[in-house]
Amino acid sequence: MGTGQVAALVTEARPFDVDLEDLSDEESSIQKLQEELIEVQHDETLRFNFQQQSLGVFRTAEKEKPVLGREAEKVLLQFATTYLCESGFASLAAIKTKSRNRLQPEHDLRVALSTIEPRMDKFTSKFQPQGSH
Template identity: 45%
Template sequence: MMETLHFSALQKHFQRYFPMQDPKEYDWIRDPFSATPPADLSTAEEEQFIDVTSDSTMRLHFKSKTLAAFWIGAEKDYPLLGKRALAILLPFATSYLCEIVASIKTKYRSKLDIENELRVAVSQLQPRFEKMCSMKQAHTSP
């Protein structure tokens, strides 16, 4: 009984700070070519949405790029719509990077030089392990 009261009180506080949102509200960002535009778009944003969804080149870019890369590219030709989509997507990327930096700083707290670890953690490059291993000579046992 006491746990139920405590849980409902926590739930009320949580909803005050994090109001429930309809996940379909962001379908236009996840797949603009099959979603309907949100009702709160301005006239100019709605025109850009129509232009994006009718552009066959943008459809090809959407299929071949990541979601963030697609909207970054869309921002060049459709700035209002691109900025709106990126403003919604940006917090996820920045919170992820902050978590990486925080874990590195905690792990290497006694060191002042975390530049190399940070560079590896946030890099988009994929290492070529076969090439690195081929450049090293194996140690043989005597």
């Protein structure tokens, strides 16, 4: 499980459901994230506040947990405007057709919502044309 998946779980109001074993093979920044998740999951006051308050109020704890806050922010800021949210939903609906319903859409959605123009000429210049046999 990568940082994007962890951040998604955290921002989907489920930071207490993240399986810490999935994080054990990642790099050092993930280790810091793992430590912060352990602290969050074992803080009963934070758990109580999380159940009683909105996610916005809960996010004030990001000063105490900067790595966790940064990862959560990456997911939350993907849909900063209504237009981006609607275009994201439309792209996801197009990606998750009946024939593709079992695929994981994260990477396809990122490409669909990207504003960066692909440089196909640079991409295709790296391949040698194949002659017919």
